[in-house]
Amino acid sequence: MQKITPFLWxxxxxxxxxxxxxxxxxxxxxxxVVRNTGAAPxxxxxxxxxxxxxxxxxxxxxxxxxxxxxxxxxxxxxxxATQAEVDHYWESLSxxxxxxxxxxxxxxxxxxxxxxxxxxxxxxxxxxAAVTGRVMDAMxxxxxxxxxxxxRAAAG
Numbered sequence: 192m193q194k195i196t197p198f199l200w201x202x203x204x205x206x207x208x209x210x211x212x213x214x215x216x217x218x219x220x221x222x223x224v225v226r227n228t229g230a231a232p233x234x235x236x237x238x239x240x241x242x243x244x245x246x247x248x249x250x251x252x253x254x255x256x257x258x259x260x261x262x263x264x265x266x267x268x269x270x271x272a273t274q275a276e277v278d279h280y281w282e283s284l285s286x287x288x289x290x291x292x293x294x295x296x297x298x299x300x301x302x303x304x305x306x307x308x309x310x311x312x313x314x315x316x317x318x319x320a321a322v323t324g325r326v327m328d329a330m331x332x333x334x335x336x337x338x339x340x341x342x343r344a345a346a347g
Contacts, residue, residue, distance in 0.1 A: 197267070198251045200259045201300065205252035208300050209241040215283040216245040232256065266295065266303035273308075274338045280306045281335045290334045308338050314345045321347075 201208055206224070213219045222242030229235045233254065241252045269284075271277045281290075284306070287299030294306050314326045322345045329344035330336070 193249055196249050196251055198253065199261075199302065200253050200255045202257045203254050204300055205241045205254045206238045208302075209243040209250075209252050211299070212245055212250070213243055215280065218247065219243065219245045222249065261297075261301040261303065263291075263295070263297075263303045266305050268305040268307055270312075271306060271308045271336075277306055277308050277336050277338065280304075292334060293330055294333070294336045306336065308336050308341070310338050311336060311341055314341055317345075 199205070199208070209221065213221060220243070222244060224238055224242075225240040227233050227235055227237045227239045231239055233239070233256075237254065239254055243250055243252070269280050271280060281296065284298045284304050285296040288301075289297045291297065291303075294311075295303060296306065297303050311326070311330065315323045317323070325344040325347060326341055329341055333340070
């Protein structure tokens, strides 16, 4: 069992959200579903908790009601090796949601994600302050990351 598990509070869409995330991430699998026995608010038999695994990490989703909403204060970073991977996760997760600046987006459930190419991390951590500055400037003008544009900025 993993030591720390992200626990996501949904109004009533936990099962729908889990199915969506399972469809986006190729290395994923569903987990147990707990139904309401009457001990929790809501109807007996309705889905209460859904577990699922994405890229080797277990998540738990709760149908907890409308009291709490997601915010950008918590987000999940998806590290991508290629532009095709950036494009896949960006297009899939932002469908029905909202694109943001600098690789951030909100999915259709309001959960925040950062779709970040590994190349960006390499470029800004390369030890050359001028390159880092140019790459950061380029990134600030982007919504979805463009690896080729970041490399052009790095080259000057």
